[in-house]
Amino acid sequence: MSSNESLLNSISNKLREIWRELDSTRQIHIREKSGFRDIVTNVDISIERELRDFLTSLVPGTGYFGEEMEKTRGEEFWIVDPVDGTTNFSRKNPHFATQVALHSRGEIVLGVVYDPSKNELFTAIHNKGAFLNGERIHVSDVSELERASVHTGLQYSSSIAFERVTQRIKRAVAKCRALRIVGSACLDLCYVACGRSDIYWEESLQPWDVSAGKLIVEEAGGYVESCLDEPFELFTPNILASNGNGELLESFKNNVLNL
Secondary structure, X not given: OOHHHHHHHHHHHHHHHXXXXXXXXXXXXXXXXXXXXXXXXXHHHHHHHHHHHHHHHHOOOOEEEEOOOOEOOOOEEEEEEEEEOHHHHHOOOOOOXXXXXXXXXXEEEEEEEEXXXXXXXXXXXXXXXXXXXXXXXXXXXXXXXXXXXXXXXXXXXXXXXXXXXXXXXXXXXXXXXXXXXXXXXXXXXXXXXXXXXXXXXXXXXXXXXXXXXXHHXXXXXXXXXXXXXXXXXOOOOOEEEEOOOHHHHHHHHXXXXXX
């Protein structure tokens, strides 16, 4: 077993343990961060604190880049979102996940996304493939836009971005078989990876939203780039993830994104 495989197993077991031991009757306390749409709960903080201590002891000397706590980079560091889909979680909507990624020497080398509601564990190691609960996964083979199931999300970082996104949503509704907004970026990416959807795009995200999912999509045979006319940047991500089919991707860019 390689060192990354050993790390992945340890992290997977830890994520299952954290959510298994989380008392379902526990009171959820919500606090606004940058605005009324941007919230955090006491559970986010508790999980992140436990993961920070666990991960930095698992690989001594690694940095930690989390959503709710301190952010330190280095040659190797962890990127963590304790609850991706906090609004869903706070309303007992069972569509949220925890994501952990290891960034090493300029790239993501390991990614784990755990959905505790469905007990689904998505994993990937660089150049080793992508898996769902230990079974190999692959992106879909859909090539026609009219057959495509597309996911997106709504961020509110600027009025310009919001207007662009809403216009793209209108075009997606007209051109694609299905459009879904489900509220968890890391699960949107995993669903592209396992063929439940064909394309996912969203603007103005954060690295902890996409790091593990990006690797999982790529290891499942998909393709990740920017949904804007710019190179993709992990630390200021505007993401477009697809099954990698050239015909589908070109049609989506022309007819929905207007690129």
